[in-house]
Amino acid sequence: MDNMLTIFKKEMYRVLTDRRLILTIFIMPGLAIFVMYSLIGTLVQNQATAVEEHTIILYEENMPDAIRLYLEQLSDESNEQRIHIEFRDQRDYDEETLKAYVREGDIDIVLLFEDDFHEKILNYTDEEPPTLTVFYNYGRQQSSFSYNNIMPVIEYYRNTYLIERLEDPAYYQVFSVQYVEGIVDERVLSGQMMAMMLPMLIVIFLFAGAMSIGPDSIAGEKERGTIATLLVTPIKRREIAFGKVLSLGMLSFISALSSFVGIALSLPRLMQMDDSGVSYAIYTMTDYVVIFSILIATVLVIVGLISVISAFAKTIKEAQMFIMPFYFITLIIGIVTSFGAEPSQSMWVHFMPIYGAVNLLSGVFTFQWLMINYVIVLVSSVVYTMMFIYALTLMFNDEKIMFQK
Amino acid sequence: MNALKVKNIRKTFRLSKKQRKIEQTSIKKKIAVDDVSFEAKPGEIFGLLGPNGAGKTTALRCIATLIKPDEGDIIVGDYSALKESTEVRKRIAFLTNELKLEDHFTPNYLFQYFSRLHGIDEATIKARRQRLFQRFGIDKFQEVKVADLSTGMKQKISIAIALVHDPDFIVFDEPTNGLDVMTAKTVTDYLVELRNEGKTIILSTHILHVVEKLCDRVGIIIEGKMKAYGILEDVIQTSSDGTLETLFFDLVKEEAGEVHG
Structure with a gap:
C-alpha cells in the first residue's frame, strides 16, 4: 500500500x-x-441575427394591393415580429436579368404576378387560373429567409379567396384535430x-x-x-x-x-x-x-x-x-x-x-x-x-x- | 554474510526478424549465456570480462532478477534469485548504463523516492543521502533537475540511488563507460571503499586495466561461455606472456576460430 x-x-x-x-x-x-x-x-447566433435583421429586397410586378398591404403591415415598425422589406422599383427587366440579380444577391426574391392577377381571381369562372412566378436563391440564407417569410402571406391571400369561393368551407374540413397541452416533461x-x-x-x-x-x-x-x-x-x-x-x-x-x-x-x-x-x-x-x-x-x-x-x-x-x-x-x-x-x-x-x-x-x-x-x-x-x-x-x-x- | 553464487545458468533469446537481419543470421534462437557458473565472495570484487555481446549484461540481469535464466540458479546470500526475487532485490544493487534516471526529477527527489520504495525510514534516508551526496559531490546539485546535469554527474547520482538501501551485493555493468577520467576514478575509488566495507561486488567491464587494478577474482566470458575463471593472479598465470590482455585476446581468437573453423 x-x-x-x-x-x-x-x-x-x-x-x-x-x-x-x-x-x-x-x-x-x-x-x-x-x-x-x-x-x-x-458566430452561429450572429449569423442567425444578421439574417433575421436583413432587409428583404423584393422585386414585384403587378402585385395585388391586398398582398402589398399585408407585406407593408409586416414591415411596419409597430409590428412585434417585424421583418424589413424594401420594394425595388419596377423596371422592365427580362427574366434572365432578374435571375442574375437573385443569383448575385442584389435581389432576394422576385414575385411576378400575371397582368390583372387580382381581377382574374375575383372574376374566376373556369378558365386557367392566373400565375405567380417566384424567383429565389435557396443557396443564399437571406433569399431563403425572404421566401420563408413572404410565401405565408401569399398563402394567406390564396386561402382567403379560396374560402370565399366555397359555399360551405366547413364541408371541406372533414374533421378537426385538438392538441392537448401539458403532457411534455x-x-x-x-x-x-x-x-x-x-x-x-x-x-x-x-x-x-x-x-x-x-x-x-x-x-x-x-x-x-x-x-x-x-x-x-x-x-x-x-x-x-x-x-x-x-x-x-x-x-x-x-x-x-x-x-x-x-x-x-x-x-x-x-x-x-x-x-x-x-x-x-x-x-x-x-x-x-x-x-x-x-x-x-x-x-x-x-x-x-x-x-x-x-x-x-x-x-x-x-x-x-x-x-x-x-x-x-x-x-x-x-x-x-x-x-x-x-x-x-x-x-x-x-x-x-x-x-x-x-x-x-x-x-x-x-x-x-x-x-x-x-x-x-x-x-x-x-x-x-x-x-x-x-x-x-x-x-x-x-x-x-x-x-x- | 554469504557469497553470491551463479550456478550453471543458461539463457536463450528468440531473435526477431529485425534482429536476425541485423545480426545476418537465420538462427531463430540465440544462446546469450551458456552454462555459466561463478562465485563472488564478501569483501571481493569479481570482474566479469568479455567483448561486446559476450553475454555479460545478460548474466548480470539474471543476477539482478530483471530476467530469469532458462536453467540454473543464482544464490544471493541465502536467497534464490529465481524463487525469492523480492528478497534478492532487497539485498542487491544493480547499475548499468541502460538504467536511466527520469530527467524531470531532482537527485534529492529520486533518492527519496527510491529509498521509500525500499521501505527505508526518513532518518536513515537523510543520513544516507548526506553521506552519499557528499561522497560524490552531488550535494550542490541535489535540487537541480537531472536533465540539466552532466553525464558524469548523472552516473554518480545513479550510483548513489542504486545504493540507497546499503546493499550487501553490488552488481555494476560497465559503470565507468563513457565517463571522463576524473569521474571514472571517483567511481573506481568508491568500489574499493565498498569492498573494504565487506560488500560483494560484481563488476562487468571490457577495460582490462580496471580489472587488473581492482578485481580479486575474474571470469572471462566469450560467446556466452565462461572461458576462464578464478583468482586474478591464477588466471593471468595461464596466459602465454603473463598478462591478462594476451590471455583475453587469445581466448577471443580461439573462440572465433572455433566458430569459423
Missing part, C-alpha cells in the same frame, strides 16, 4: 510540477474548448438537449486526457530505460500497476474535468440554451453525484486499457499508434450514443465497457435511467479495471515485454 502510494505521488509530482504539462493537460483543453465552442455559438426535453452533446464530448475528452498522459508514464519509462530502475527495487509489480493506473486515472480525471468545465461554460452559448430556457439547474445534486461517479469509473477503465497498451508498446510513439484505433472506437461510441436512439435500458448494454457508461450518462442527462444499470456500470468498470491491472502486473513481470528491443 505504501509503495503504491509512493508510485502514485511520484506520477502526480511528475505532471503537477511541470508547467508545460499543466498547461497542455489541464488548462489548454478546457480553455480551448471554451473559446472554440463559445466562438462557434456566437420540460425537464426531459431540456435534458435531451444536454444529452445530444455532453455524453459524447465527455467520453471523448476523458479518453483524450488519458491518451495524453498514459503513454509517457509506462511506454515512456520503457523507452527511456527508467522502468528497469524501478523493477530492480523490491516493490511488487502489482503495486507498480496500481500506482500507475490510479495516478493516471486521477490526472486524466482532472484533465477531463478541465474539458468538462470548458464544455459546461460554453454549452449555453453553443446551443443557445439561454433562448430555450435550458439550464444546468434542471439536475439535482444526486444527478451530479451519479454523473461524476460514472466519469470516475469510466476514466479508470480507459486508463487501464491505455496502460496495458502502453506497457506492450516499446516507445511512446508506438503506444500512441496502438491506442489510436481505440480512440476511434470511443469516438464512434460517443456519436452513436448522442445521435442514436434513446438510451437503452438493457442490463447487457451496461456491462459493455465504455459504451455502457456513455449510454447510462445519456440516460442520466435525460432522466431515463435505472439504479440497477448504474450499479452494473460501476461494478463492471471496477472489474474491468482490476483485469487491466492484473494484465499490467503480468506484463511488468514479463521480461520479453519489458526489455525486448
